[in-house]
Amino acid sequence: MNLKKNIIVNSLELFESYGIKVVTMDDIAFNMGISKKTLYVHFSGKKDLVKNVVHFLFERHFLAIDKILAENESPIKKINKIYEYAVNYLIQVPPIFHLDLQKYHAEAYRIYDQNRCEIIFGIVKKLLDEGQLKGEIDKSINTAMFCEFHLISLDKIINSKTLSLGYSVKDILHNTIGISLKGIFKK
Template structure:
């Protein structure tokens, strides 16, 4: 039952927002009593925390699978972007923004976990790119992986990139291209251009 509650809550929180969804909403959607939810989660904050970190672990597992099977680090980054977008329902309700506003402690813990994961996986991806001569050999891997995280979190700032002006798909796509064009070799640029052309047609 606990897993079912988490699964349904992920769906509702991502579609309607952490603030909008009440324990009553979850109970009604599942056709169970609110008491049943409270058996597993003492309050909504605990449920939000569990849902947030469960979703994070799911996304991390998916990213690991993509990294193990990708053809090259350029396509890998685009595959990760698609995977994350699907899991976050294209961030219709700005879940990160709501989490930051209403559950700041959970948000900060998540942000640290995200940084640790992204710093490690982007670092490995950059090294793979250098080794396969797709990325310039003189890049500072530690610096660029930190900049990448900063940029990816920065585009989610609604005060800088208002949702009514920019959709998340466009922002992530544009940022990825911006990031890659800064570090690719001529060989990498050929692959990047081919990939963009193929996916736009």
């Protein structure tokens, strides 16, 4: 792995563990055993680094989702696996990461939000539409509205203490997205 990518990976780990605001360029350099000057060879500043971290994060997410999409499963099973992947990730990351991103790094948050919307309104909506065409999902369901509802639900999960209350991924998935997915299956 080249140094720039190594800095991004290391920074992501620090940001996810402690939040973006409190982690300084000095902290990152110290943690990696490199000089701060070396960081600035690769990134113009913390905002640039955060944007690169968000791009890298979604590269990882899209790779995982692409593996799910390549499986020979029904659209509903693929949706469930995508949401399970998302909830598993969200459980591991304290809400401060997302809150700091939104509050202090507007440009990086815009990138984050665009990618998140691509997953929900691009990939998941396409799978819902495919499920409707295959007769697995009630054709009267507005798939765009369904996606909007789940985006709001994921935001609430991210920004709440629900994840720290000891609920399992299976419980969170079942009691949020799982129940509403069952409600749209064709009877």
